[in-house]
Amino acid sequence: MTELVPTPNDCAQPRRRSDFATFCEAVDYAAQSEKGLNFHDARGTLERVYPYREMREDALGHAQRLIAMGIGKGDRVALIAETGPEFASLFCGCIYAGAWPVPLPLPTTFGGKGSYIDQLAVQLESADPAILLYPPEIAEMTAAAAEKQGCTGMDWDTFTQREAPETELPEADPEDICYLQYSSGSTRFPQGVAVTHRALLHNLYGHATAMDIGYNDRVASWLPWYHDMGLVGCFLSLVANQVSVDYLKTEHFARRPLAWLDLISRNPGTTLSYSPTFGYDICARRISSQSNVSERFDLSRWRLAGNGADMIRPDVMQNFVNAFADAGFKASAFTPSYGLAEATLAVTVMPPGEGIRVELVEEERLSGTKRDLSRPARYRAIVNCGKALPDMDVEIRGENGKAKKDRQIGKVWCRGPSVMHSYFRNQEATDECLVDGWLDTGDMGYMADGYLFIVGRAKDMIIINGKNHWPQDIEWAVEQLPGFNHGDIAAFAVETENGEEAPAVLVHCRVSDPEERVRLRNEIADKVRAITGMNCVVELVPPRTLPRTSSGKLSRAKARKMYLSGEIAPLELAA
Known part of the structure; x- marks a missing residue:
């Protein structure tokens, strides 16, 4: 049997960088x-x-x-x-x-x-x-x-x-x-x-x-x-x-998952590969118990490790660096980006070699409220998603539609030749997000010195008593408890019996003992209370219950809908 020879990395043909009419x-x-x-x-x-x-x-x-x-x-x-x-x-x-x-x-x-x-x-x-x-x-x-x-x-x-x-x-x-x-x-x-x-x-x-x-x-x-x-x-x-x-x-x-890194290691000249955050997360978790990283992998040629498609978490990126540094992976290879299908793909990309850069932002700035001076300031790390592509304009706007200044949080808008033509056969939806050539991305963020920082998705925001809470913050807090992985938690708002809004948290539970489940639920509630200052509804659900989009991301909107309709049934707890 003839051994297959992969296609080459180089050839005599002059390179053209996508300068075609069609x-x-x-x-x-x-x-x-x-x-x-x-x-x-x-x-x-x-x-x-x-x-x-x-x-x-x-x-x-x-x-x-x-x-x-x-x-x-x-x-x-x-x-x-x-x-x-x-x-x-x-x-x-x-x-x-x-x-x-x-x-x-x-x-x-x-x-x-x-x-x-x-x-x-x-x-x-x-x-x-x-x-x-x-x-x-x-x-x-x-x-x-x-x-x-x-x-x-x-x-x-x-x-x-x-x-x-x-x-x-x-x-x-x-x-x-x-x-x-x-x-x-x-x-x-x-x-x-x-x-x-x-x-x-x-x-x-x-x-x-x-x-x-x-x-x-x-x-x-x-x-x-x-x-x-x-x-x-x-x-x-x-x-x-x-x-x-x-x-x-x-x-x-x-x-x-580690077959991905094997593929990079075995094919000489592999310099680019991309993944959402969860891909890096699962690889770092899988390798943590192994000691032959440098023998099994060679990631030294990996020049651009693209990050995108979901919220980029600096703790996950650091864990990946810690796990694979011995295999030659360089933290500077990380290349955060921001984009969406409505802009074809990319809107901003981090310049090569700059890696993951974060800014610590006070919780009050994110939620749009005044800080309670009796409590210590809380911060969240916001990842720099890079600079706009050539001919792409990015602007942060407030509710009044006016542009905001650097480091002021608002809705992310973009304009450029690669913004979509329309939503197919849906003029109403097209008109809602395309205004005078500008695309309303539906995401929240801020600009600083020409770089874009994404804070979260506007429609996912939990607003309780006039204060904004990002579900990612609540989910991240629960993930810090032992035994939980990225994607095990979905946070959203629900209406309680007295008619008030409260945060609800659905959590994958791998514990079978009913009394242990009660202890776990209380621990989660305490953790969320420490973050939000409010009591929350905590429901433990079977593993692999939380819905995901076709690209593997958690779908909070669908989780909420399934929970309220009874499609997601919470596990029984001890009386």
Whole structure:
């Protein structure tokens, strides 16, 4: 059996940093190089080498098939975003045909079969695709969702066997919609973010420039392709900037997180990899009991360790540095960023080499209240998320819509060529967040000397007796108690029996003794009281109960809804 050789990091082709008019041009140019995508199994063994040249050939064939089926300019094609060559070529094939690919999530371990079918059906109703294409392995669930929505469904093996008669492909325009990206938040009212070719390529140019992605860089990734960080940052960007990449499937990372670091260590020249905070957290926890870090891993070439997609926690980053410094990992490699699908991907990026920088901010400044001088000041560490991308304007505004000064907290707004075109078929929602070219991100933060600091999400804020409380602060406080992990706690506001608002905390409980559960509940309540100064509702729930978004982030809004409706049932305590 011939040993597979991964695509190279360098080649003779001149590098172009995403300076194309359309993504079709970007694929055409990348296909002239020897670079491409490399897919690995659960243990990191190379399974498939997929040069951009081969991806383009397959994509052109898919475009001919779609056109032969009557699918073309402006039609939506829903694609289950499994990490593999099939999705990569189908996504590009849709764009060559003038159709809009719509990446949709794979099933997760949360919620079960029925929940996945319902979620998919709702997103299909929103996108209104001409066809849903999916891996044969999940045909039963995806076909059920397609049937529920009255949409044609087909597994991609069957699709690939269809005839691909030669026909003229439409010419893409920079202002054409390139794809629809569904946010990973609520699936009850999903919003399809419409991204044009121009917006996509400008964002790819911007973050490649801000991060100084070089000609010989190589990327390793486990991020899902149905999330903007995985799709745009770890697939489309690598095509448009001609970078080779090594992939693990997301579910393989979930089972064996350290396989990600093994992948980085084994592939010479791997210099870039990105993850939300929880990815670094779980790796640091898994390695804590092992002593062979320097023998097993070599992270010395890891130049940019991107952080994004959720709140960046400096304690987690420090734990990762402590765990992997002996393997050559440098704290300066951390590259915090801030972005959202509505801005294609990135809004701000930390300049390379500056690492994690934090500011300690008084709790009263965060909550907008006057400090009680009888109590000692409390502080929260806020992470610096970097500077705006080229041609991106960032502004902090108050409730009156006026811009705030440095270090004044308000709503984060941004404006630039990579801001979305619209929410698909939802003019009302579009008008709510796009005002005179400016995008209301829905996040709270402040600027300081050209750097952006993100404080939290406005809609998650808990407001009790006129005082603002960030759920992240409450969740973090509980996580400091022994036995809890990041993601075990969800905090939100509920109405008590006397009609007043109170913080509620749902906590994964791994204790079976009823009396021990009572002690644990009281300990949590005391901890939250120390943080908020108020009594709270504490409910212990079974492990793996708290809902997550398709990208793995905790969904507080859904947790609250499930709790109030009785879908999340608290564990019994001793009488």
